[in-house]
Amino acid sequence: xxxxxxxxxxxxxxxxxxxFHVLRDINFKVQQGEFVSIMGKSGCxxxxxxxxxxxxxxxYKGELYxxxxxxxxxxxxxxxxxxNKHIGFVFQxxxxxxxxxxxENVMLPAKKLAEKSIAEIKHxxxxxxxxxxxxxxxxxxxxxxxxxxxxxVAIARALINNPSIIMGDEPTGNLDSHNSENVFxxxxxxxxxxxxxxxxxxHDKDFANKTDRIIEMGDGSIIS
Amino acid sequence: MINWKLILGIAKTHLITKIKQTSIAALGxxxxxxxxITLVSFMTGLNGMLDGLILNQTPHVHVFxxxxxxxxxxxxxxxxxENAFNIVHSIKPKxxxxxxxxxxxxxxxxxxDKLVKGALPQIKTQIFYIAGSIExxxxxxxxxxxxxxxLFNFKxxxxxxxxxxxxxxxxxxxxxxxxxxxxxxxxxxxVQISTIQGDIFPxxxxxxxxxxxxxxxxxxxxxxxxxxxxxxxxxxNYITDINVKLYDIDNAIPLAKKIEQQxxxxxxxxxxxxAQFETGTNIRNLITYAVSLTLLIVAGxxxxxxxxxLIYEKMNDIAILKAIGFSGKDVQMIFMTQxxxxxxxxxxxxxILGYILSSVIDKIPFQTEALPTIATYPINFSPWFYVIGIxxxxxxxxxxxxxxxxxxxxxDPVHIIRGQ
Numbered sequence: 001x002x003x004x005x006x007x008x009x010x011x012x013x014x015x016x017x018x019x020f021h022v023l024r025d026i027n028f029k030v031q032q033g034e035f036v037s038i039m040g041k042s043g044c045x046x047x048x049x050x051x052x053x054x055x056x057x058x059x060y061k062g063e064l065y066x067x068x069x070x071x072x073x074x075x076x077x078x079x080x081x082x083x084n085k086h087i088g089f090v091f092q093x094x095x096x097x098x099x100x101x102x103x104e105n106v107m108l109p110a111k112k113l114a115e116k117s118i119a120e121i122k123h124x125x126x127x128x129x130x131x132x133x134x135x136x137x138x139x140x141x142x143x144x145x146x147x148x149x150x151x152x153v154a155i156a157r158a159l160i161n162n163p164s165i166i167m168g169d170e171p172t173g174n175l176d177s178h179n180s181e182n183v184f185x186x187x188x189x190x191x192x193x194x195x196x197x198x199x200x201x202x203h204d205k206d207f208a209n210k211t212d213r214i215i216e217m218g219d220g221s222i223i224s
Numbered sequence: 225m226i227n228w229k230l231i232l233g234i235a236k237t238h239l240i241t242k243i244k245q246t247s248i249a250a251l252g253x254x255x256x257x258x259x260x261i262t263l264v265s266f267m268t269g270l271n272g273m274l275d276g277l278i279l280n281q282t283p284h285v286h287v288f289x290x291x292x293x294x295x296x297x298x299x300x301x302x303x304x305x306e307n308a309f310n311i312v313h314s315i316k317p318k319x320x321x322x323x324x325x326x327x328x329x330x331x332x333x334x335x336x337d338k339l340v341k342g343a344l345p346q347i348k349t350q351i352f353y354i355a356g357s358i359e360x361x362x363x364x365x366x367x368x369x370x371x372x373x374x375l376f377n378f379k380x381x382x383x384x385x386x387x388x389x390x391x392x393x394x395x396x397x398x399x400x401x402x403x404x405x406x407x408x409x410x411x412x413x414x415v416q417i418s419t420i421q422g423d424i425f426p427x428x429x430x431x432x433x434x435x436x437x438x439x440x441x442x443x444x445x446x447x448x449x450x451x452x453x454x455x456x457x458x459x460x461n462y463i464t465d466i467n468v469k470l471y472d473i474d475n476a477i478p479l480a481k482k483i484e485q486q487x488x489x490x491x492x493x494x495x496x497x498x499a500q501f502e503t504g505t506n507i508r509n510l511i512t513y514a515v516s517l518t519l520l521i522v523a524g525x526x527x528x529x530x531x532x533x534l535i536y537e538k539m540n541d542i543a544i545l546k547a548i549g550f551s552g553k554d555v556q557m558i559f560m561t562q563x564x565x566x567x568x569x570x571x572x573x574x575x576i577l578g579y580i581l582s583s584v585i586d587k588i589p590f591q592t593e594a595l596p597t598i599a600t601y602p603i604n605f606s607p608w609f610y611v612i613g614i615x616x617x618x619x620x621x622x623x624x625x626x627x628x629x630x631x632x633x634x635x636d637p638v639h640i641i642r643g644q
Contacts, residue, residue, distance in 0.1 A: 051638045056547060077551045084549020091641060095544040099241040109548045111230045157548065169641070 003068060004164050004197040005030040005053060010062035012048060022048050023060070024220045030165065033195040035187065037208040040217035046201045047169055049217070053199065054087060054167050055079045067164055084113050088158025092170035095154065096142035102129070102153050103138040110160045121160075128156040132186060148179035155186060166190070168200040172207055184210060231554060234545075235561035242534060246566060249530040253570025253621060254577055256523035257613045260516035261578020264609050266585055267512040269602035271505050280377045281435065282494055283344075283467030284476045287324065287483055290490035294318045327463035330487055334468055339475045342375045344368055346465040347452045353445075354416040354424065355407045362403060362443040364417065366452030369398075375469045384411045385431025395451060396430035402442030404432050417445075417455070425455050520620045527566055527624040531559060535632050542632055543640035556633035563625020564618070571617025575610050 010026035013019060022045045030036050040046045051057040053064065055071060058079070064072045066086055071079065083089075096105045106125040110116060116124070129135040132152045137145055142153065151171065158166050166187075172180035184207055190196045191212075200211070208214050216223045239246045293315045299305055324330065327345060334343035347366035352359040372378040373387045382398060390396045399415060409415055411429055418424045427447065434441055447455075453462055470476060476493035483491040495502065535542070542555055586603040 047642060051642070054547070056636075057638050077553065080546070080549050080551035080554075083547065089547050091547075095540060095547075095641075097541050097544065099237050108230075108545075112227060112549050112554070114227050114230075 002032040003029050004032050004034075004066070005199065006065040006068075007049075007053065008063040008065070010049070010052060010060055010064070012045075012052065012057075012060040022220050023052070026062070026222060028215060028222060030197050030199055032164075032197055033191060035191040035198045035212045036200070036215060037211040037213070038199065038201045038215045038217060039203070039205070039208050040223075042203075044217045045220045046217050050167055050169055050199070050201050054089065055083055084109055085161055086164045088155075088161070088163040088166040090151070090154050090158050090166065090168040090171040092173040096150055096157075098141070098143040100142055101138070102134070102140050102142055102145065105142050105153060106156045106160055109157060113161050125156070125160060128159045129153075131159075132156050148175055148182065151175060151179065151183055152186070155183070159190070163196075165197040165199060168198070168202075170202055171200060172202065172204055180204065180207065227554075231557050231561055234558050235565065238534065238538070238558070239562055239565060245530045245534070246562075249527045249566045250570035250573065252523035252526035253520075253567055253617050254573040256516075256519040256620075257571050257574025257617050258577030258581060259519055260616065261575060261609055261613050262581040262585070263516060264512050264612075265578070265582040265603045265605060266601070267508055268606070268609075269604040271508055272604055273598060273602040275505060276377075279494065281381070283376070284470045284473055284494045285468040285480045285483065285491050287330075287466040287468065287487075287489050287491045288464060289320060289322060289324055291317045291320060291322075322464050323458070323462050324464065324466065324489060326461075327466065328461055331463075331466055334466070334483075337479075339470055339472065339479065341469045341471050342371060343466055343468045344371050344375065345449060345463040346467060347449055347456070347458075347462065348464050349452060349456060350420055351445075351455075352418045353403055353407060354418050359418065360403065360406065362400070362417075362445060364397075364452060364455075365444065365446050366449040367446050368449055369446070376467075381433055381435050382431045383434045385429075387431075389430040390446070390448065393428060393430050394448075395425070395427050396447065397427040397451075398431040398433045398446040399429050400441045400444045401432050401434035402438060403445065404429070406442070419455060423455070423457075427451070516616070520616050523570070524620040524624040527563060527621050528628065531563055531625055531628040532631075534562070535559060535628050538632075539635065539640050542635050543637040546635070546637040547641065552633040555635075556629045559629040559632045560622075560625050563621045563629065567617050567621025567625075570621070571614045574617060575613055578610075578613065 006029045007026050010023055011021070012023040014022055026049060038046045038049065048057070052060050055064075055066075055074075056079075058076070062072070063070060066082065071082060074082070096102075097108070100108070103122070103125055106128060107118075107121050110121040110124065111118070126135055126138065129138055132155060134149055134152050134156070137149060137153070142150070145153070151174075155166075155171075168187075171187075172183050175183065187198050187200070188210070191198055198211075200207075202208055214224075297310070297312050297315065299310045299312060331343050331345055334340050345368065349364050349366075351362055351364045353362050354360075367378075369378065369387045369390045379387050383401065385398070390398055397415065397417075399409060404410065407415065409429055411432065413429050414426050415429055416424055416426050433444065433446060435444070449463075450460075453460060456462070468479070470479065473494060476495060480491040480493035480496075483489060545555055545558075546552070582603045582605065585601050586605075588601050590598060590601045592598070
């Protein structure tokens with residue numbers, strides 16, 4: 001099976017306010033189609049790890065591979081391109097662009113990638129919205145829909161460029177149990193039906209237990 | 225690679241959703257540019273008028289025979305006193321004729337010069353205006369009135385009568401407005417003048433001359449060259465002055481030097497004669513640009529402020545854009561584009577505002593005794609001001625936008641997303 005994401009000997013230090021070793025020798029792999037969750041107490045460094053894996057944080061030691069290619073030390077613009085094409089993001093807070101419509105929000109990463117025509121992108125975006133059951137919201141403003149709907153729009157946006165992996169930072173942390181379950185089912189379905197890899201940081205034990213694998217973190221290292 | 229269509233789309237959405245702030249920022253530029261255009265058009269219009277008042281009537285090179293002492297006294301030429309220390313007391317001006325020797329060939333020579341627009345002969349002489357037993361001192365200048373009219377805007381200063389009527393009359397005179405007032409004379413009356421020699425001639429007033437400079441109008445009158453030659457009892461080649469008008473005023477100094485050397489005459493160029501006008505013009509321009517620049521800097525701070533606020537409001541959006549694959553440069557361009565759109569829209573509106581305001585000023589009546597030819601405030605509608613204005617707008621918004629945009633470029637998305 002193909003390895004989508006691999007971390008080798010990741011170490012990170014915070015220098016302010018005092019020197020602090022946040023991540024110690026992190027090594028792990030995520031295979032294609034795998035649904036992995038990262039658990040751990042607050043402050044154990046799981047979000048920090050996720051932002052390093054997402055290529056947004058470049059201040060670390062060690063090596064990071066995406067689709068078996070080294071991405072550590074790449075230029076920022078190149079990393080932006082990698083994020084755009086290969087990584088989808090879902091955050092705890094929904095982070096849609098409030099002034100744009102739902103459809104425009106979903107189309108944005110694909111427009112940035114500019115590999116397809118606007119008409120194709122629009123078609124793809126509607127398709128993703130249909131998969132998530134919210135195609136009726138397409139023309140609404142992003143600021144005018146409910147929290148659960150926003151999170152689904154965010155997932156649709158993460159999917160638009162058919163990424164290699166989707167990363168989530170507490171994607172259900174701000175949702176009630178009904179919507180949480182909904183989001184989990186969507187993730188599960190994507191992983192099983194489309195062979196998408198997922199890496200999700202969560203506090204929610206029920207959510208984590210249903211995933212393929214749990215990475216347990218404590219004090220900056222992987223416990224199990 | 226930057227996807228401009230996408231960047232423009234996002235910038236446009238930002239601007240439209242914040243239409244109030246956007247319009248205020250753009251209005252700042254509009255007022256800045258508008259007042260610059262108005263100010264500079266009005267100021268240079270006024271400058272042009274004031275300069276024209278003097279410079280239009282002033283020849284670019286004035287050639288005449290100066291009454292002056294010889295540069296070298298005869299004793300200095302005498303070989304036997306070569307090494308001696310000579311003292312000459314009470315030096316007198318050299319005995320010289322007032323007329324320019326060979327004036328007509330010189331005029332012809334100058335008229336053939338490619339740089340010269342025209343060279344006109346004049347005869348200047350002192351006369352007395354006689355009113356009963358009172359004699360008033362004055363100047364009479366013999367001119368070729370039609371050529372003066374075409375080269376030196378002479379017609380602008382004839383308030384009554386016409387240049388043609390002087391040209392057509394054998395014993396006509398264009399009387400200075402001041403003299404006419406003093407002697408209660410009007411168009412069609414006769415005035416007696418007396419030469420220094422004491423010969424009295426009656427002349428018919430065919431026009432009134434008013435330059436706007438009172439001292440001049442109180443003494444100066446004009447007649448045809450032939451009339452003056454006849455009054456003075458001089459032949460047709462008697463010319464005391466030659467006035468030269470050039471195509472390019474910058475050639476005045478070299479031409480004046482050349483004439484002095486070539487013909488052994490005195491030639492004064494316009495820059496030497498009227499140096500203070502240049503200075504006045506420069507200082508007025510300086511003030512205009514200083515005021516306009518201040519206005520634009522204030523407008524620039526407005527734009528800076530509003531973009532800065534916008535970026536604080538859009539922190540989350542910036543973070544999300546970066547997270548989904550927009551590079552720092554893309555984000556920078558989004559905000560830069562907004563600044564440029566504000567500058568362009570504000571600037572163009574400013575040009576329109578400036579044009580409207582200066583057109584209004586151009587219609588305001590402005591009549592003054594000193595300036596007989598001016599009916600409304602003068603405005604200089606030079607397209608250059610509009611080019612400079614829009615460039616100013618673009619440069620100042622570019623500078624004002626670049627700092628906040630750079631900040632947006634440098635925002636760390638992790639910092640924002642984790643900070644929630």
